Amino acid sequence: MAKAAARKTTPAASSSVERRPALAGRSTTAAAVKVEVLPPVERVSLRAPEASAAALSKALGVTLPKKPKTSASKGGRTALWLGPDEWLVIDEAGNDPLADCAGVAALHSAVGISHRNIAISVTGAGAAATINAGCPQDLSLDAFPVGAASRTILGKTEIVLLRTAADAFRVECWRSFSDYVFTFLSEGSRDAAV
């Protein structure tokens, strides 16, 4: 299935026009935190019943996690559990997870959303405090360990949060909310630093 969208979404080499990611290169540094817009990556919104998870895991090369608030990562590809039948697949290695899913016969929906999201990294000793300025989740390492992932809120917007290290988070949001999210995190970082 999903043949129509099976092509690689970004054949960068052949395009004659420039890619202009939102907020490209923006960053801010406070005493205990750095907030930084991350470079573009490939993303897929993957929906599938449990029965298809094995086939999709095999095709993607990463085992789709089945537990709430978890993620799995392998070879630059991360699958974040967002719901009982929903994953956000992020590929930072320059490969195309949409193409990998296209060959899977098992029931699923794979939709390319590489350009829908912007990723912002929040790193440093005050990273959790920065995010907690607007996110009500418990970000202690016990409740939200490295690798934990959640679709949640920051202030008035939806974000997807992934803990990449004890003091590092990846915050994903929709493109047009990125200015708000970046500004919010910048303000939060000022407060987390003091």
Place this chain on the structure above:
Amino acid sequence: MSGASHRISGAGRFSQAKTARFSFDGQSYAGIEGDTLASALLANGVHLVGRSFKYHRPRGILSAGAEEPNALVEIRRDAARKTPNVRATVQELYDGLEAQSQNRWPSLSFDVGAVNDIASPMFSAGFYYKTFMWPKAAWKSLYEPKIRAAAGLGVSPDQPDPDHYSSRYAHCDVLVLGGGAAGIAAALAAAETGVRVILADEQAEFGGSLRFESGAKIDGQDGFAWAQAAVAKLTAMDNVRVLPRTTAFGYYAQNFVGLVERVSDHLKAPGHDLARERLWQVRAKRVVLASGAIERHMVFADNDRPGIMLAGAARTYLNHYGVAVGRNVGVYTANDSAYAAAIDLKKAGVNVAAIVDLRDNPTGPVIDEARALGIEVNFGRAVIRAGGKLRVSSMTVQPKNGGGERTIPVDAILMSAGWTPSVHLFSQSRGKVAFNDETKRFVPGTYAQDCVSVGACNGTDGLSATVDEAYAAGAKAARDAGAKTAKGTKPKVDASESWSRGMLGAAPGAGPDTTVKAFVDFQNDVTAKDIRQAVHEGMRSIEHVKRFTTNGMATDQGKTSNMHGLAIAAEMLGKPIPEVGLTTFRAPYTPVTFGAIVSHARGPLFDPTRKTAIHPWAEAQGAVFEDVGQWKRAWYFPKAGEDMHAAVDRECVAVRKTAGLFDASTLGKIEVVGPDAAKFMELLYTNPWEKLEPGRCRYGIMLREDGFIYDDGVVGRLAPDRFHVTTTTGGAPRVMNHMEDYLQTEFPHLNVWLTSITEQWAVIAVQGPKSRDIIAPLVEGIDMSDEALPHMSVREGKICGVPTRLFRMSFTGERGFEVNVPADYGQAVWEALWAEGQKHGAAAYGTEAMHVLRAEKGYIIVGQDTDGTVTPNDAGLDWAVGKKKTDFVGIRGMARPDLVAKGRKQLVGLKTKDPKVVLEEGAQIVEDPKQAIPMKMIGHVTSSYWSENCGRSIALALVAGGRDRIGETLYVPMPNGVIEVEVTGMVFFDETGGRLNG
């Protein structure tokens, strides 16, 4: 150390502190670092700090904490930073602090408003409900504004707040509210198990009553020193967060507690990065309430004169701040605690004129000690009156059952009627209090949440019992929150003070037979007489008494007044106190600034501002933007010298003459994927989808269950199992929710999934006769011929080398395309198309031209031409409803009798008889303009524009039985005259639709 007049050498805990200069009402004073504004004023002999709310009576400092009802001042940092109603007893002193008294004119010592005190019979309880009702008209114009101006407390700042405020969510296992001996003991016990603990206290320093209890010894140390050491230990633990200057103001569901931390109000020069206040929103597994008790005043005539204060407060000023509140003080009490204050003051060299004890024959060590120090002690006597006006000068004493009066000169009176457990937060947690008949106080009874009260707020007397109870409760809270091990040792209380009991209600001399002003609630200016009057006038419920008198209302929340008010009401009603009941404690415990509540959500963070990928180009071209929900959309692109009208006319003409480019990126887009995708579409839309071939598009209408139009949009079928659905810009999130809701609740058997792709794709509409010529040179892999790519079709291929979903569709009636490209390429592809467009004379057009062009063709906009009561038939869209379909959302609703009845409002066109006249959107339509007012309105204008392409005005309207009226003349009455209109069809331009392929 400053040489202030009332600072006692060797007393207090700040003897080595640096001097801090400050001003009050323009007068300069010296205080010391560590002072509150209140202690610094008292150190300088200043008691008079404000005027009361209603009667403008001179008022002094009553307390040494957050319960302060009188000493509310304005703190100024600069022209924009003026904070009213700051409690002087909580505001920490910093060098250069400027404070102003409130509610007085022209000055604090001479206040014209004090005439209210003389005229007080007019301002008795409930006065604003009755006194000023006649004549009725005068209420709005005269009484209400005057009373409001006179009665307000403090002045709102008149400039934008330059400070910033922050917020923080936090989770913990055990949240301890209150940092006195009980709170610290509980926090220690919990923290030693390793669970996450937050300990908060409203004061700058932890210790609570240990600030003044000179007799307390714990673990071999002075009580206050023990508290500091314990808090230092807690602060150093990784699992503990210690929050001084932090008030828990609200206790909400599921152990969610709101706290405000005063981050920089105590600093001379707060750094730019420092928030003024930080809002903490804490979710705790267990909450330990250690909020202490608040001392009550004695209710007697003129008990509000400056210099009359709570005994515990006077003791705090002495033992903590090293300040004597007077040189010749009197004491009026109904319990033991005031003796300790008298003893400490006497030992510090202050003359204690007399202790007046309402009790008949109390005994105990403090009484013996007072006598041993040579203090005159009087039992069974009452202070029936205070002398002095701007400062108390005497107390008049009388045996409580009557007899000879004796007036004793004093410069301060310390009073104590006993201590009220502070059950505010417990009550906010929806716990039910229980009355202890023996001790005459309300204590926590039935709990509603996972919390526990310890110490004075639980009615526990004595330091030893308090520490035992709190330590055990802290350990249990930790265990309940999941702690496994405990390895601490309980603090050992070596010496403590203990007192309980006291009295409630009015003291002798302020009984029902008197008219004296014996204040129950200082902040709201409520006297014992007012409470009695409320009962006299028929108030039976304490909630009614509260509202009628305002006792315990507003920011004060009855901290000192509730129990006295209740006792007086109960006495009048002849009922026991628990039968009269307690009023509800409301959040916030103390006032919370708007800044803290708003925190980050101001300026650019007030609400997200969404911009498309092409926004920077439009901005550079000088586009004027309009707000569409959270989106900024290019409204029109004025050239030099053009107004909006000229720009829109030019854009509209260009589209029909050559071509126009339009940023349609904000349109909602949903990818519907799965083997049952078509089945799902059949159920959600009125149209048939099963037979739509991949590569073709259809205009779809979505209804609600009630049969009314909910949304519309063009849908392309990319593959048998994949649809690209578009929605209106404003409808995108709710349409997604609507679809997801039905999928999950009504049609869970369908194998289909929905993914929002609104932001994945930037959308560039290229519309007009030259549109294909503009696009074709940039496209690869798509046959652009009319045969291969007819109107209402979609192809995937490449444009400018990047992937595209290319739709052949039109919202203008011209040959048209919508070029979808991944958002990051949006601006670059737009620029490439723009460059091509320039060769043909194309224009960029904005949302206004888009509206005009679609209206020329009679294409509706959901939400403008529909209002949630319009059916497909009403909108002339019957053709879009699948006649053979047996089910879709709204199919039954659409068949309701009212929705198929004759005479429904139908969407039609209107042409003004004078083509130059443009109707107003929303204008009402009538059949006969000569009928009497109110006229019968038969419809209204939904869309109206000047159409340069038609050379006239055009309008759409919802008109009763509209389609049967085509050709009729109707009327639009307006303030400047009646406009004559002709009812027409909805298409004003290119009625045959030939231009779609033109």
